[in-house]
Amino acid sequence: MEGVRDKWDRTPLRVRLTAAVLVLVAGSLSLISVSTILALHSYFLGTVDEELETQLLSWSPETFDPDNIEDSDDTPGLRPQQYLFSVLYGEGNRLDRPTDRPDYPVFDYDDLVRADGEAFTALSADGMTRWRVLGLPGSEVGTNDPDYDPEEHNLQPDAYYVLSYKLAHFDKTVAGLVWVDLLIGAGVLAGLAAIGVGLVRASLSPLRQIENTAAMIAAGNYSRRVPEHDPATEVGRVGRAINSMLTKVEGALRAREYSEQRAHDSEERMREFIADASHELRTPLTSVRGYAELVRANPQMPEADRQHYIRQIEEAAKRMGLLVGDLLHLARLGQERPVETEPVDLAPLAHEAVTAHAVMAEDHEFSFACAPGAATVVAADRARMRQVLDNLLSNALRHTPAGTHVRVELASEDGTVLLTVADDGPGMEQETADRVFERFFRSDAVVHPGSGLGLAIVAAIVKAHGGTVQVASRPGEGTTFTVRLAAEPTDDPEAPAPDRILGNL
Known part of the structure; x- marks a missing residue:
């Protein structure tokens, strides 16, 4: 029994459902057929x-005349x-009938x-034929005929x-009928x-x-979803629950992957920081x-030489301090912590920065618009x-000769x-432009060498604010840096334009 149950449990659901339906239909057809045959049998x-x-109750006197028994196969009113x-007498079960054939009933x-x-119902002597038999005593035969007298016709009671x-x-x-039912039932079942x-x-x-979706998910395709079905159906509700799950x-997996990736990136940044710091500090430390x-x-x-060397030591220490500060600043930016923001008007801020650099670098021309x-x-x-x-x-000052014009411009488009920040300096090759935002990258054409971290810090700050920074440059045509940031709506739409507030340098 357990083996049969195990086999049934392992049978596919579609086979079990089909088999169950067919068994029910076959049972219903069988019940209908048997009921029909039994009803017909009973009626007949x-x-x-x-x-x-x-x-028997209305037989005419001539019918029961013993002299007519030999011809009873052709009894008037009955089909031959x-x-x-037949007549059966009680003494010794003596039976009078036309002949004693093997297909006649035995009783x-x-x-x-x-x-x-x-x-x-009685069977024939050869067991091949069924007969329906009714026997009445002589006292009851022909009683439906009021003129019939059993004693007059020598009928024994x-x-x-x-x-x-x-x-x-x-x-x-x-x-x-059974064969017809079987054939029709077989056709209906088929x-x-x-x-x-x-x-x-x-x-x-x-x-x-x-099932297919689950297999794909098990293979690693976590973005797959079960096709949507009517939520009023069981399959629709199951599919919705599975999709929600x-x-x-x-x-959860993406959060874990993101966390792991952040941990990996943090570790990579730490290694880069240590490697960069070690590399960049080696030269000033050696000095x-x-x-x-x-x-x-x-x-x-x-004493003059001593003071000279001491100043060199101080300059190297100062460079190391600036370098370490820039590295720490980059490391903090690399942690992707949320930036504390406030509405900042870049027009006066840019004007201040341009004014300050114009004072420090009198050999360059500056303008703001x-x-x-x-x-x-x-x-x-x-x-x-x-x-x-x-x-x-500062980058423009380091990479351009005296007399270069540096322009700072503000504009807006599509929010x-x-x-x-552009200059009309010597420009640079595309290969150099592609690497200017890398840490510690220094161009061979630099006029005043720096730490190589300034533009990397610019890129990190702009990225932290959700913006972008790009560079465009060609040899002999100058260099242009473009920073794009999302505009913040102003509370006072009637405020004068920044160019009228600040003017141009």
Whole structure:
């Protein structure tokens, strides 16, 4: 039993559903067929019994004349070869009938007594033919005829006068009906099996889609989802629940991947920071150690030389301090912490930065311009925006000769503030322009070498504010840096344009 149950449990659902439907249909058809055949059988036998009783109760005197028994196969009013008339006497079960053929029914006196006037079924002597038999005592035969007198016709009261009906035709009809039912039932089952398989397959198609989706997800495709179905159906509700679960699982996995990626990136940045710091600090540290050893090894060194070497040590220490500060600043920016922002108007901020550099670098020309009506307010950290301006202007000073014109311009388009720092200096090759935002990258054409971190800091600050910075340059045509930041709506639309507030340098 357990083995059968295990096999049933391992059977595919579509096979089990189809088999269950077919079993129910087969059972229903069988019940209908059996009920129909039994009803027909009962109706036909009732009709035969009624006919037999009517014939015995209303038989004419000539019919029961013993001299006519030999011709009883052709009894008036009865169909030949279907009815058989017999007389059974109680003494020794003596039976009078035309002949004693093997297809005639077999019964005795006791059978008629037990039947007590009710019809019963008897088999022929060869067991091949069924007969419906009704026997009545002589005292009851012909009682429907008021003029009939049993004693006048020598009918014995203790003898049974028997009328039998051959059921061969009826049995053949029933057998044919059974075969018709079997053939029709088989055809109906075959048709229903085909329809059932199609319906079950169509009904279970969403489950196969869920199965395929689950297989793809197990293979690593976490973005897959179960196709949507009517939520009023069981499959629709299951699909919706699975999709909801998959969304949460995918979110958790992405959060974990993001966390792991951030941890990996943080580790990579730390390694880069250590490597960069080690590399960049090696030269000034070597200078400090060399000058210090030189001063210590020559105690009689002239005071002027001693002061010169001490100033060199101080300059190297200052460069190391600036370098370490820039590295720490880049490291903090690389942690992707949220920037504390406030509305910052870039127009006065840019004007201040340009003015300050114009004072420090009198050998360069500076100008500032703001497009009329341009949006200049952004959500930013004021100090870091000033650092962006200072680094871009300082970069222009380091990479251009005296007499170069440096322009700072502000404009806006499509909700974006454009900050441009351009010069008409010597420009640079595209290969150099592609690397200017890398840490510690220094161009061979630099006029005043720096730490190589200024533009990297600019890129990091702009990225932290959700903006972009780009460079365009060609040899002999100058260099242009363009910073794009989202504009912040102003509270006072009637405020004068920045160019009228500041003017141009």
